[in-house]
Amino acid sequence: MTTPRPRSPLPPRAVDALLVDTTPWLSCDECFERMDVHVEAVLADPHHHDAAMEHHLLGCAACADEARSLLDLLRSGTA
């Protein structure tokens, strides 16, 4: 007989998403305003670092998908 494992009350993906550290604060509007500059900077330098953008993109699935799409679009045009 095995010992019952503790029950997990939240799906693992939700746990990860709930515990994302989204500081420093950046709003979705500010993310949108900065997205073009950020994506061009990442394209020019893959090590480009912008903590506020990076943390916002980790915590906002919609903004993250849009940034990824913009990056893909620019890459497809410069490949």
Add this chain to the structure above:
Amino acid sequence: MTALSRDDLPPPGGGPGTTTRPVPPGGLAGSARTEPVDWVVALSTPGPEQQHALRLLHQLMVRAAAHQVWRLRHALPDDSPAAVEVVVQQAADEAMTALLGKLHSFEGRSRFTTWAFKFAILQASSDVRRLQWRRREVELRDLDLGTIAASDHDDAEHSAEAADLASALARAMSTALTPYQRRIAVALLVDEVPIDVLAERLGTNRGALYKTLHEARRRLRAELTERGYLSPTGGAR
């Protein structure tokens, strides 16, 4: 400036003096003839150059919208090429209107084309998500520990430590969050309702919901750090 609809633009087949070749996303075919030297001036100054710039801008909008809609087409109720094309054209039109309304805010810190693309991608994303959820109810429910536990507790990959953290997180959600914060967090991160869809259903906006979520996360992290589940530097212990 008054935003133009697609009907106001020169015909896609090209009127006199227009060029209709495909526009690559990285720029406008590298042609000095087709790309305005100064997009803002060209788009703001009435005359033939403005019409030309508007047509080129619409091509950019269509290209970026198509890129995003095709990426997300699996989410569409009808992902046939014809249906996708309708979504693309509508998103491009709406994005162009939004862009022209904010033209004065372009500061030249990126290429104009990159700046323009983001409007189309945002609009296309929002349109696809709205269509995806059009016939789905969005329930602003509270955390239901029993239901979630029953559906997940047989997951063989889920370690005891992870389950313990999840239990502590659920307790923290009950004690550290307001009912509204908890319901928003559950809708966005457990039920995975897209943020703009939820905003529309609740009559609020994406920014307001994200702010609520940000504050909820901050409270949860503080609570779990205090209880020893997270290290003060961030990660799970």
